[in-house]
Amino acid sequence: MSANGLRVLLVNCNTPMDNLIPAGVSLLSAVLKAEGSQVRCFDTTFYRPADFVTGDEARAMTLQVKRTSFSELGIHPKPGTAEDDFRALVAGWEPDLIGFSVIECTHRLALDLARAIADYRPEVPRIWGNVHATFAAERIVGAPELDMLCVGEGEVAIRELARALAHGRRPSGIPNLWIKNGGVERNALAPLVRLDDLPEQDWEIWERERFFKPMGGRIWVTGTFEMNRGCPYSCMYCVNYGLNRLYAEQGGYFREKSIPVLVREMLDKKKRYGLEFAYLVAESFLTTTRQRLEQFADLYPAVGLPFWVEARPESITREKVALLERCGCEGISIGVESGSHEFRRRFMNRNIPNDKMVRAMGILADSRLRVSANNVIGFPTETRDLIFETIELNRRFPRVNGVMCAIYNPYHGTRLREIAEAEGYISPDEVAGDYRKETIMRMPHLSPDEIKGLQRTFPLYVKLPKARWPEIRRAEAPTPEGDRIYAALAQEYTERHG
Ligand code: SF4
Known part of the structure; x- marks a missing residue:
């Protein structure tokens, strides 16, 4: 047919x-x-x-x-x-x-x-x-x-x-x-597809302008390649929590594409589309078998495109980082999320001690990879004090090039959405916003404005001396005075830290 x-x-x-x-x-x-x-x-x-x-x-x-x-x-x-x-x-x-x-x-x-x-x-x-x-x-x-x-x-x-x-x-x-x-x-769920059985992506439907992606301060001709689908973990704020639950009877949603199939498509598309950068869809790149990583290291150099990966801190070892360097990896984003081990354990299903995170960041600091720390603030029930635990943890990292700070949003399919609804922070019919910009939650102890103020000052709190914190605090306020102080601090930060 x-x-x-x-x-x-x-x-x-x-x-x-x-x-x-x-x-x-x-x-x-x-x-x-x-x-x-x-x-x-x-x-x-x-x-x-x-x-x-x-x-x-x-x-x-x-x-x-x-x-x-x-x-x-x-x-x-x-x-x-x-x-x-x-x-x-x-x-x-x-x-x-x-x-x-x-x-x-x-x-x-x-x-x-x-x-x-x-x-x-x-x-x-x-x-x-x-x-x-x-x-x-x-x-x-x-x-x-x-x-x-x-x-x-x-x-x-x-x-x-x-x-x-x-x-x-x-x-x-x-x-x-x-x-x-x-x-x-x-209708019932179909069996999950094997990624190797899928055809190669069709990019003929996209305008040429769609291939330009900012990364590390530059805009690159970038192709997206699905290396994995889903994630082996189920963090409570993440959509993979819902996907793994939805597909529990099939053993979860996570699957991997075989490396030779991935590399074949990358080689083809690099040539056809003049790619300069590869965006690899792999929620936690290093959480896989050693054999698979070694195969990637063997075959990927033929592709030769710079790429960026995301990883969990517990997956970082010197051996794996050396392998990434060998393959031409440009940088790595590490999921830090919160600085409180107890909060991570209870509200995120992430049970890694802070010291282990600091050790992982130390290994990365010794490499030539650019490193981003991915933080999130404004989780349900999270307090200002807890956010400062996240800031304090970031201050312990020896070298981070990008201090990222997203704002938690209660996306459907996540466990924390259910908690946010149960706590009355949102009504059931509300749709979540953009995690880069704002929260839709109304928490009595932490207002949306305070969260936005903390987001914009987060890198300042992390990178500037603590003696500057009173000044930074004033820069949180969404007022003409707060904006003026923030603009001056932001300029200083940009000159010193890029
Ligand atoms: S490791 Fe990342 S992608 Fe995987 S469930 Fe957690 S937040 Fe989601």
Whole structure:
């Protein structure tokens, strides 16, 4: 059977100017094209509302990364609105299936787009997928803007849906799909795919501008490659907690792609797309077998692209760090999250002592890798004192190039979302915000403004002498005086620490 001629419009509901090729949508396109479907993608990335602060800008404004500018590369936001351009594309191309990839931050955007085509052929299914559709399924399934949800991974579901539509069958009984047909047909989960069985990603659906990604103060032509899917851990604030729970009967959600298959695709795409940098999707790069890491070290030099990895501190050893250096790894982000061992253990399911983290950072300090410490503040029940434990822990790290500070947001599918709802910090129907910019939680002991003030001063508290802390405290305030003090401190920090 094939889905010959079926026109499928994939809608990548992305936050403005967040430029990184999404492997998931690229894979869906590849699966559909292998079935004979025609595929186009409507991508919201370059639609930027007036006065919108992008995630990269928010990080630069809070001293976490260097400023970069897409406009220097001739990349500018599109002039029109996403809704108008989407409506025109749908009217002109007349798709037979419209698939929205939606994350929690883009839930409202997806609704706006779906409403913009409310008059378009009602028999054409509108399906929503990705993590938000998976974990907020019960809450959003009633929305009139959508006809189906993909709960869980999408490759098998979209292939079966395309086959049914191409053959004029009413979609029913398709694994992973929730289908609205008067009631809601909730189909069971399909077996997880083997990553090696998937086709290579289809990047022909993306504009050339989509390959430019800021990293370490520079903008690189970057390709995204899925090395693993999911994570072997289940931290309570992370979506992998929900994915591992959803797929518990299948042994969890985590799978690895074999290294030769990964490297083959990288070699091909490096040449075809002129890549300068590789973004490897691997939630905890070093948490794998020694044999796999050695195979990567043997085969990856043929690819030769600089890359950046994320890792848990407990996975750091001198041997593994030497291996990363040998492969041309540019830098490493270490998940620190909180400075309180007890808080990490109780509220995150991360049971690593602080001394062990400091030792891991010491090993990295001796390497030539750039090192980022990933911190998060504003967790449910977290206090100002606990945030200062995180600052104190960061001060013990011998060398960190990037002091990152995200703001916790209660994403659906995480255990901490359930706690935030139970504590009354959010109402059940609220959607979470952007972890780089703000919290949606209302905690009586720590206001959103105080969290934002701590976020912007976090690197200052970490890197400047403690004698400056009273001054830094005044820079937390969102007042003209606080802003003035912050601007002076930020300039000093940038001159000293880059
Ligand atoms: S290690 Fe990272 S990716 Fe894995 S569950 Fe924890 S936070 Fe999520």
